[in-house]
Amino acid sequence: MFSTPFNKAIKILETIENHQHQAYFVGGCVRDYLLQRPIGDIDIATSAKPEALQEMFHSIIPVGIEHGTVIVRYDKESYEVTTFRVDGTYTDQRHPDGVTYINNIDKDLERRDFTINALAMDINGNIIDLFNGQQDLTNGIIRTVGNGKERFKEDPLRIIRALRFSSQLGFTIDQVTIDHMVQVKKDIESLAIERITNEFTKFFASKYVGHGLHYLFETKIYKHLPVFKDHEQLIYKLPTTIEPLSSFGEVIAVFHLLDPSISVVNWVKSWKCSNKLKNEAQLIVHNIDRFKSEGLSRWLIYQLPTSLFTSFQRIIHLFYPEENITVEKMKRIKQLLPIQSRKELAINGNDIIRFYPDYSKGPWMKLLLNEIEKQVVTGGVPNNYQAIKEWIKWNPPEIN
Numbered sequence: 001m002f003s004t005p006f007n008k009a010i011k012i013l014e015t016i017e018n019h020q021h022q023a024y025f026v027g028g029c030v031r032d033y034l035l036q037r038p039i040g041d042i043d044i045a046t047s048a049k050p051e052a053l054q055e056m057f058h059s060i061i062p063v064g065i066e067h068g069t070v071i072v073r074y075d076k077e078s079y080e081v082t083t084f085r086v087d088g089t090y091t092d093q094r095h096p097d098g099v100t101y102i103n104n105i106d107k108d109l110e111r112r113d114f115t116i117n118a119l120a121m122d123i124n125g126n127i128i129d130l131f132n133g134q135q136d137l138t139n140g141i142i143r144t145v146g147n148g149k150e151r152f153k154e155d156p157l158r159i160i161r162a163l164r165f166s167s168q169l170g171f172t173i174d175q176v177t178i179d180h181m182v183q184v185k186k187d188i189e190s191l192a193i194e195r196i197t198n199e200f201t202k203f204f205a206s207k208y209v210g211h212g213l214h215y216l217f218e219t220k221i222y223k224h225l226p227v228f229k230d231h232e233q234l235i236y237k238l239p240t241t242i243e244p245l246s247s248f249g250e251v252i253a254v255f256h257l258l259d260p261s262i263s264v265v266n267w268v269k270s271w272k273c274s275n276k277l278k279n280e281a282q283l284i285v286h287n288i289d290r291f292k293s294e295g296l297s298r299w300l301i302y303q304l305p306t307s308l309f310t311s312f313q314r315i316i317h318l319f320y321p322e323e324n325i326t327v328e329k330m331k332r333i334k335q336l337l338p339i340q341s342r343k344e345l346a347i348n349g350n351d352i353i354r355f356y357p358d359y360s361k362g363p364w365m366k367l368l369l370n371e372i373e374k375q376v377v378t379g380g381v382p383n384n385y386q387a388i389k390e391w392i393k394w395n396p397p398e399i400n
Helices: 004-018 028-034 050-056 106-110 133-139 148-154 157-169 175-190 193-204 209-219 248-258 264-270 275-294 298-303 306-319 327-335 349-355 363-378 385-394
Strands: 023-026 043-046 060-064 069-074 077-083 085-087 099-101 119-121 127-129
Touching: 004 023, 004 028, 004 043, 004 050, 004 069, 004 077, 023 028, 028 119, 028 133, 050 060, 050 069, 050 077, 060 077, 085 106, 127 133, 148 157, 148 175, 157 175, 157 193, 157 209, 175 209, 193 209, 193 248, 248 264, 248 275, 248 306, 264 275, 275 298, 275 306, 298 327, 298 363, 306 327, 349 363, 349 385, 363 385
Parallel strands: 043 077
Antiparallel strands: 023 043, 023 119, 060 069, 069 077, 085 099, 119 127
């Protein structure tokens, strides 16, 4: 009856129930199961307290035990298991100051963000739906559980999650929920930027990103986001034909290309991104600029990592839709290159030293190797020791 992810997790529920406790699948995994979407993380809610769970399972990670949550490791998978609870106040606008454990799931579901996430499913596949979440799934509606203003005050990240769900699912946000989002949106500025970046990474990577952008425009939430709050017209420069962007590095590259006065480094610092994302964005931007001047050249293909071919193609299509560039075409060009990396050059730094024994090592060596590498890749000289040596003879380096 269940899909494979649930089949593997059934043993967790069985173990908990065999110890005379209740246990249910909850939240997004139930939502996605009902929507017949791919299921990601599987979360479980239970009447068993963390101490009891630690006795039931051999491998437990007490990741959020102070809030009733532990990670159960089972069959090489991780499952977040949380005790039924009601939350206290949210002073830090992320975690409740305290929690009270309860013995039934009703109040636990009541504390959740949206009706489509306030769903539970028992071991037999029976659904518990106290807030008409299934009807909202059918109608494609995102609405809060109870008073939206209270839900958003508890954790303003839920405002951005509403946008993200509209982008992922293509759902309409209920008008009352929109009104409450607008009333509380300034509180977004109190959030840790890493949490916002994580949500917007998913937002821009989603199938219905254009739909999500509609609500971003309508609510003007962008006025409370890094960079955008200082450049309020920037978001409107996005082409209406935007496709999902698979990483935040792509997002940064797109917005930098839309407004080059805002540097990639500024974006990375403002959104607290990793060096990996910074390098990705810079590589994409650099090669888009190279494309403007030399087209899809062999040197461009050589310089661009294969892992970024799809990102490059997607952004080229966004800014230059008339260009017929495909990943397959890029791969064909790469396969025909005489070398795939500098290591394959028929000459190296030691050879350069032997050619110029009277000169000290210095930057000139790197510059010469760079030029040799480019000449080989672009067909200016064959990747042959004698041919390169002869080329150097007629193109001696400038040594200061």
